[in-house]
Amino acid sequence: MRRPMMAGNWKMYKDVNEAATLVNDIKRVVFDINNVDIVVIPPFVDLSDVGEMLIESNILLGAQNCFWEDEGAFTGEVSAKMLKSVRCVYVTIGHSERRKYFGETDKTVNRRIKSVLDNGLIPIVCVGETLEEREGAKTMEVVRTQVSGALKDLSEEYIDSAIIAYEPVWAIGTGRTATPGQAQEVHAMIRELLKEMYSSSLSEGKRILYGGSVKPENVEDLMKEKDIDGGLIGGASLKADSFATLVQTTSEVYS
Numbered sequence: 192m193r194r195p196m197m198a199g200n201w202k203m204y205k206d207v208n209e210a211a212t213l214v215n216d217i218k219r220v221v222f223d224i225n226n227v228d229i230v231v232i233p234p235f236v237d238l239s240d241v242g243e244m245l246i247e248s249n250i251l252l253g254a255q256n257c258f259w260e261d262e263g264a265f266t267g268e269v270s271a272k273m274l275k276s277v278r279c280v281y282v283t284i285g286h287s288e289r290r291k292y293f294g295e296t297d298k299t300v301n302r303r304i305k306s307v308l309d310n311g312l313i314p315i316v317c318v319g320e321t322l323e324e325r326e327g328a329k330t331m332e333v334v335r336t337q338v339s340g341a342l343k344d345l346s347e348e349y350i351d352s353a354i355i356a357y358e359p360v361w362a363i364g365t366g367r368t369a370t371p372g373q374a375q376e377v378h379a380m381i382r383e384l385l386k387e388m389y390s391s392s393l394s395e396g397k398r399i400l401y402g403g404s405v406k407p408e409n410v411e412d413l414m415k416e417k418d419i420d421g422g423l424i425g426g427a428s429l430k431a432d433s434f435a436t437l438v439q440t441t442s443e444v445y446s
């Protein structure tokens with residue numbers, strides 16, 4: 192059985208003080224959950240402090256992006272090597288907001304994934320179609336292209352730890368969630384594609400998260416789907432009680 196994950200993407204919310212409060216509150220409410228990988232993904236400036244606060248907790252740290260070089264004259268960028276030094280374990284790559292506002296492409300996603308893996312971190316690779324693409328019946332084609340572009344020329348052993356997050360763009364931050372059936376359909380396609388690209392064992396073991404307006408009211412039905420192995424959560428991860436409910440419900444579905 193694949194171990195589920197609940198990862199909270201804080202986006203550009205929470206300064207250092209607010210982050211400390213939130214992480215303390217989350218620690219208090221999820222400390223006894225041990226069958227879910229719990230991850231918080233704060234903005235860069237919070238990572239060092241939050242990383243220290245998570246020592247000896249059951250919560251792991253992630254970052255929202257990184258550059259592909261380890262160091263150099265790249266003003267404003269942060270490398271995977273630097274993220275590792277502040278105790279990051281995960282890095283989200285190719286989030287739709289990065290694709291939409293910051294020119295991220297499948298090619299740059301591929302380069303970033305390499306750097307994350309080379310530094311011993313785990314990429315959470317985000318893919319998903321826009322509303323226009325869904326309405327034009329292009330969902331499968333778009334997601335296939337994104338997954339195969341992201342993993343291009345990367346071997347089975349190399350991407351063993353990588354996680355995929357299916358996040359339909361029209362569901363992110365909109366309050367409009369994919370139905371469990373819509374999400375499951377795409378997750379199953381991604382798993383099938385991984386089997387074609389690699390092997391059954393890689394495909395069966397690969398964790399595929401769903402993201403897009405996951406909240407306490409819809410998390411149970413989503414997590415019950417066969418190919419959904421957890422969630423990448425935006426809005427509902429910014430409050431300790433709603434994030435804790437998502438973690439607890441996932442824990443119950445999997446126990």
Ligand code: PEP
Nearest residue numbers: 363364402403404425426
């Ligand atoms: C996200 O930021 O990846 C996300 C899924 O956001 P939300 O849960 O707010 O839709």
